[in-house]
Amino acid sequence: MLDYIRSNAQSFGVKVAFAIIILVFMFWGVGSLTDGGSSNVVAKVNGEAITAQQFEQAYQRAAEYAMRNDPSLTREALVQQKLGRQVLNELISAQLIRQEAARVGMTVSPEEMHYVVSKLPAFQDAQGKFDPEAYKRNIEAQRMSVAEYEQGLADSILRDKVMRTVAGSAWAAGDEARKYYDFLTQQRTVEYLYLPAADFAASVKPTEEELNAWYEAHKAELASQPRVEVEYVAVAPEGLVRPESVSAEAALKWYEANKQRFRQPEQVKVAHILVPLAENAPEAAVKQAMEKAVRIRSEAEKGDFAAVANANNGPNAAGPGGELGWIQRGQTVKPFEDAAWALQPGQISEPVRSQFGLHIIKMEERKDASVQPFAEVEAEVRATLAKQEGVEKVNDVLDSLIGDNINNRPLQESAARAGSYKDADGKEQPLLKAERTGLVGQAELQKILGISDEMAASLMKAPANSPVDTALEAGDRYLVVRVLTSEPSTTPTLDQARDRVMKALVAEKSLQAAMEKATAIRKAMTDGTLPAEDSARVQSADLTRDGALAGFVPNPAMNQVIFRAAPQTWIDQAFSVYEQEDSSKCGALLCRVTAVEQPKSDGWAGMENLLTELVQRKRVEGMYQTFMRMLEQKAKIEVYNSRVLESAGI
Template sequence: MLDVIRGHAQSWGVKVAFGLIIVVFVFWGVGSMQEGPTSVVATVNKKPIVIRDFIREYERQVESLRTRFPGVTADELKKLGLKRQVLQQMVAETLMQQEAERLGITVTPYELRAAIDQIPAFRDASGKFDPETYKKVLKAQQTVPGRFEEGVRKDMLGRKMRALVTAGAVVTDAEARDMFTYAQEKRSIDYVLFPLDEYAAAASIEDAALQAWYDSNKARFTEPQKVRLDFVRISAESLAAGIDIPETAIAAFYAENAASYFMQPERVRARHILVRVPEGADEATVRKAEERIADAAAQIKAGKDFAAVAAKVSEDGSARNGGELGWFGRGEMVKPFEDAAFGLKPGEVSAPVRSQFGFHLIKSEGHEAQRQKALDEVRNEIRKRLAEEKAIEKVHDSLDNALELVSAGKSVDEIAAQLKLERQTSEPLTRESASATLGLKPADVTLAFSAPAGTVIDTPLEAEGGYIIARVAEVAPERIPGFDEVRDKVVVAVREDEGARLALKAADEALAGVRDGQLPGALASRVKTSPLFGRDGNIPGLGVDPALAAAAFSAEKGVWSDKAHATPQGVVVLRVHEVVRPTDAQWQAVASTVKETILAAKREEMFRAFLTTLHAKGKVEVKDASVLE
């Protein structure tokens, strides 16, 4: 309901009549739910956050998430760390309320009444606040007036504090223009690449040099400690396999949720060919791109396979798959592309389409209208969901049973058989892969890697989505392989090092030979000019290289840099070919939006700094961490 407040309570004009609403407030009072706490989750400067309030806020957040994402599961909520996020939010609110009290900032009953009076949901047919409507709406939201009013008051107090803290944020026209120019400036470079692979291939390597390099760098080949685990996973997912869901329950869930969960929107399947055109490109660059896309269209019209042309011509990652983009719905692609793709019949190829990325040719591979998925299509999905929801209640009981069996000296095989779960064996795991593969937390990784081989770990290991009961089946200690084992890798590494050295030497010699702003004649024919690029470091022809882009944006136009730059492809010498800054017209078109965006960012930064200061000065203690698990 607070979202309704944010959407409608924008005016604080004086209201003429508050008679009815005043009756409601007198009857219930603001914050009238003064029940005694049963348990404390945390304290903030000794003020408790009680479990009742924490659970209530957590449930509200879950409901909000499920409204936006109907298919979200309990496991997904756990992965989001929603409980900890809710506690952090409640801590921040408490700190802010305490600071507001210290400063004497309050929300008066009159302000609170005015805010609630602005909410259309509480009005009758004549547009006046109606107490009965008020009670009915809150009852439908599973809340009561006192609780709701306290939430509104907290929300208003938070906005008052935010306004006070950020009141000093100012953005001048000059500042905004400078930031816009900085962000939107584009450059192109003239460059010569001294390819690493060519110089590496030409490098002469002696066996003595290989052995010496290995002796100096053997730590680079260290193989970390590895363990192999036999384990039983205890989670909603693993327990769900043993839970029978009757067909009637599946059919009932489908009937109740088909329209919200199982509606497949209109979608198309397409391939495309992209010829990139940087934003702000000059006419010559645009014409060149138009010629390339027109040539690709002519090849396809002449009978060449679209996928083959895409693999050769397209300038994005889909080229390796023949331009395949798979299925997508409306809103997933930029508007010009979407309009063209959804306007094609299966098998048709579009005319060239211009988007912010460049020119596209699009081929439709399929088109499906919006439809509701049939029960047969989603039966297994529903069965799994319902089974996991039931299994959540069994996780801790199953874990307790497993731990009793561990205490009784039972093996992992026996535990798996007793609980009717699968006994699994991992591949040899490093600390990193144990976390990535099994989802183990750092403390549990340490526990698993400190146990001797053959040990059944008597503590359950928290893993993604649940727990595992594990036996350390095998331990391989950290080791450094001998030279003969890694000789091939040493050869590659030494060649790369020597190739980089030779490439850098050649580049330095080229720069030393610059006369009157020109490279030595032998290199002049190797100069290439890049398309325009931005500060993000994506340089067409050279890949993503932020360091090289930074060098280009700090260099003087028309002058060869006096320093060569190492890149993954080799060594580059460069000069700035062109600098394109946004025009006055471009600035005027977005000036107000840019200023608002920068101002909002400043305010957010100021408010975060304020909260950080409150945290630093305050004392926050978590009293019951188990609630957050």
């Protein structure tokens, strides 16, 4: 059931995350949106243009994001999945939101921008404080300027403000989450007749014409993938200078000049118990939640706060025992912060309301503001200085390696010139070394090197013994690369692939025969009962909504039909299913529901908070989507430049 819940819970979050990815890389200010003729425009929204450059950059960013999260994806697969249409839709939505926000006077202030940026972990130092250098460095690593990033971030904040305004009145009925729980946890007992495809294989005799037709239709699947072997040296600034090579004197001098970086603000260590409550919940719901919070606080005062927290907190409310760890001012919502800082160690607050619900807060410890002593941060200071020295050296090191690579000098010898260090055992280790990928395809090459799809595709096309005359970017490091071996894709002849083709075609036609037999059996059930010879093979198993029949691979489409079916009646269609132990084995399945087991209430308490949040989120999603449809219906949206759009599969 949790898998089913997660898939539903993530759907809106994934859409919003994807939308923000698009927005963050929609770089252009309002002035440029009205610029350019139709040859450089892919769409206009109420007369404001979305340029081909905007679309192509947003598409590339979205494709890279998708493939980083799923390395098995290819560019072709993304085209088939209509990624280009999703990107264009998001760009149009962004334009509509910007226009609507302008109409009602909604803006993003510099203070809001600063607050959001300062809270992103990627832009913080080791003490959790905003680090301007980290901010600049991380943005540049994404091949963006600060201005471009901030324009995109402003768009995403604006979108969030519009969404919260539109969905602010969303509210779910008190019993809606419980009904959803009942829906998810219902279990059904299923009787089924399974006809293995292997039982029909002996009667399948493919003709030469059928073999040839299958071969022609599946040539791409039969072809071997191109492969390359690459030798490379990975260079990262922090790897060029070892922290232990930085002297204690230099580290102390830097520490004294940068003490403000190690200033620790006042902190409190707290735990809490959260009683979820919608921000706009009706009075009756507020009263009920407050009564529950008062009862829980009383239990916590009399007993073990951690145990009471574990018994009452929902998923993601806090850590074990309600722990939130050390927090600083500005890291939590204001009502929570005010209540937490008013407590003394050991005290428990009265219920405090925020937009998340009612909090019962326990103050555990307090730390006054201080500066971390040098002894505590010496290792961090040395690492910082080593990285700074590495940054200063990296261009010279890369230039030397690239020059040697172009001149076909051994990369291992070139790498050795960067120097060495002694490991914990006192053995000399090189700062840089040349490594080889072995013969690999494009997906594996991309995964090993950590490079973009375009870079990997370029290397796959390079001939053997080809040095790359520039450094490749791979996240926070650079690669000096030489293609050693290149094997092109080859397609076997039918005679060469005959055994594979025969096996695949027999399996395909055997499953088809099994499905035809199962369909015939179902049609012959005039009184709803199986023939005697088939009844003897009927088996029974329990099935949950997101589960699988015992021994088979999950089949969501079949499950949907089963959970809609009336009990005691054989379902009037056959399903193709695959065996769990060996997915190459498959067959046809006929089934019927023989019993419906209603949900047990003992699991409700553990799922109540999660499902209440999920139902509320679905309501928010529904209201937001309705609002966007309304904007789309009122807008004049024109799409141009089919050449650019067709290249993205639109």
